[in-house]
Amino acid sequence: MTEMDKAPQTAPRRVFIKTYGCQMNVYDSDRMVDALAPHGYVPTQEPGDADLVLLNTCHIREKASEKVFSELGRLKELQGERRAAGGDMMIGVAGCVAQAEGEEIARRAPMVDLVFGPQAYHRLPDMLAQAEGQRHLHPSLKKAVIDTDFPEEDKFAHLPAAKKEVTIKRGLTAFLTVQEGCDKFCSFCVVPYTRGAEVSRPVAQVLAEARGLIEAGVKEITLLGQNVNAYHGLDAGGRDVGLGELAYLLAEIPGLERLRYTTSHPRDMDEALIAAHRDLPLLMPYLHLPVQSGSDRILKAMNRRHTSAEYLALIERIKQARPDMALSGDFIVGFPGETDQDFEDTLTIIRQTGYASAYSFKYSTRPGTPGATLTEQVDEAVKTERLHRLQELVNQQTTDFHASCVGKTMPVLIERVGRMPGQVGGRSPYLQAVHLEGSTDLIGAIHEVEIIGTSTNSLVGRLKQAAAA
Ligand code: SAH
Ligand code: SF4
Ligand code: F3S
Numbered sequence: 001m002t003e004m005d006k007a008p009q010t011a012p013r014r015v016f017i018k019t020y021g022c023q024m025n026v027y028d029s030d031r032m033v034d035a036l037a038p039h040g041y042v043p044t045q046e047p048g049d050a051d052l053v054l055l056n057t058c059h060i061r062e063k064a065s066e067k068v069f070s071e072l073g074r075l076k077e078l079q080g081e082r083r084a085a086g087g088d089m090m091i092g093v094a095g096c097v098a099q100a101e102g103e104e105i106a107r108r109a110p111m112v113d114l115v116f117g118p119q120a121y122h123r124l125p126d127m128l129a130q131a132e133g134q135r136h137l138h139p140s141l142k143k144a145v146i147d148t149d150f151p152e153e154d155k156f157a158h159l160p161a162a163k164k165e166v167t168i169k170r171g172l173t174a175f176l177t178v179q180e181g182c183d184k185f186c187s188f189c190v191v192p193y194t195r196g197a198e199v200s201r202p203v204a205q206v207l208a209e210a211r212g213l214i215e216a217g218v219k220e221i222t223l224l225g226q227n228v229n230a231y232h233g234l235d236a237g238g239r240d241v242g243l244g245e246l247a248y249l250l251a252e253i254p255g256l257e258r259l260r261y262t263t264s265h266p267r268d269m270d271e272a273l274i275a276a277h278r279d280l281p282l283l284m285p286y287l288h289l290p291v292q293s294g295s296d297r298i299l300k301a302m303n304r305r306h307t308s309a310e311y312l313a314l315i316e317r318i319k320q321a322r323p324d325m326a327l328s329g330d331f332i333v334g335f336p337g338e339t340d341q342d343f344e345d346t347l348t349i350i351r352q353t354g355y356a357s358a359y360s361f362k363y364s365t366r367p368g369t370p371g372a373t374l375t376e377q378v379d380e381a382v383k384t385e386r387l388h389r390l391q392e393l394v395n396q397q398t399t400d401f402h403a404s405c406v407g408k409t410m411p412v413l414i415e416r417v418g419r420m421p422g423q424v425g426g427r428s429p430y431l432q433a434v435h436l437e438g439s440t441d442l443i444g445a446i447h448e449v450e451i452i453g454t455s456t457n458s459l460v461g462r463l464k465q466a467a468a469a
Pocket of ligand 1: 366
């Protein structure tokens with residue numbers, strides 16, 4: 001008998017999950033809700049009402065993990081209030097900070113009951129039972145339940161299938177993790193340590209989850225992975241299937257209208273995936289393809305294992321396959337040893353590529369990564385100045401990209417009522433928010449919309465026809 005079968009039938013308890021970091025954490029938080037549902041937990045949006053609070057944490061930059069400790073400070077007060085009122089609040093720390101600093105969290109924040117890494121979510125009900133077993137103990141005798149092992153078993157196979165009612169709440173778009181972990185070991189990055197080695201889910205599992213989401217009303221799926229285009233899941237015959245081939249298989253599922261994937265590494269943009277962009281209209285022409293730096297010297301020190309020229313040539317090939325392709329990227333400024341010239345090279349590659357949007361960060365030393373051993377740190381003030389200049393450039397590119405959409409007609413997935421009465425809102429193929437006059441009947445489908453203007457961070461549209469074919 002599994003833990004799932006002996007789920008207690010008690011009054012619902014409430015779980016509040018706060019999610020930090022990347023979309024994979026967003027997906028994982030939903031799966032934790034799914035894993036807890038058979039055990040009588042329902043989600044709440046109010047931490048003060050929660051019997052269980054989970055922080056799903058991110059370790060990618062220093063600030064990300066510091067946020068967790070300040071949140072724990074705030075939760076300690078809430079926990080005290082609930083206990084004073086005769087109730088209780090269990091606190092768990094999940095995610096990448098938990099994986100990297102399990103023992104440290106338990107030491108620094110003794111009111112934490114559970115600490116568990118991204119590979120342990122399917123064991124959450126067991127861990128909770130263990131922590132609850134300590135409830136009667138004096139706080140000084142309690143010990144946090146810590147699970148930061150990288151198990152051999154497949155956590156996805158052990159997580160319950162997404163519940164329909166939970167899925168519906170997710171709306172018209174959904175994330176689907178197909179690949180986890182990373183073997184690339186870029187010298188600045190903690191992901192290979194927090195998420196472990198690269199693992200791909202089997203094709204049948206992915207297709208089944210996609211079908212379930214579509215049955216529940218999802219129209220657009222974003223495939224997730226830290227290195228999603230390194231996906232190589234096994235099919236029923238034991239053959240390796242890459243992301244390109246997976247896209248063709250997903251495209252055959254009736255009802256799936258849009259497909260995206262993120263995050264990709266330039267080294268894994270293979271011919272099959274580029275061909276999928278050429279052949280599959282449902283594969284959106286918007287690609288997040290981080291380059292981090294435009295300096296070959298820095299790219300080498302980062303262990304990205306490609307040059308700026310190779311990146312530009314790759315973009316060329318992708319645009320040949322899908323001419324309406326737009327790009328987004330990630331950039332790090334102030335990697336150890338980055339000179340003014342290296343930084344200028346980064347601005348140059350941004351100008352050459354032309355991004356629809358971009359995320360940019362100051363380099364943050366992560367303990368345990370090869371970057372942490374480099375001594376030529378860039379001054380904080382220099383990093384700030386470079387970040388500012390870079391953001392000015394990419395913000396201008398984003399504005400230009402929005403402006404270039406005016407006058408075009410594009411399919412918009414209408415998702416919700418708009419900000420103003422009589423308006424509805426949705427997303428363009430490029431993930432831009434689009435607002436237009438229209439009835440709520442439009443919600444739930446893709447409609448052709450003429451873009452007639454821009455406003456801050458969004459587009460203004462006009463309905464072209466009743467419904468797209
Ligand atoms: N797998 C993705 C990136 C995942 S992390 C890739 O290979 O591109 C998301 C982004 O955070 C990275 O693209 C990088 O720009 C940024 N990042 C990662 N580690 C960082 C660090 N130590 N300091 C600053 N930014 C970092
Ligand atoms: Fe981190 Fe590099 Fe892996 Fe991306 S490819 S997750 S940046 S190690
Ligand atoms: Fe952060 Fe972990 Fe994602 S470190 S970016 S939550 S994989």
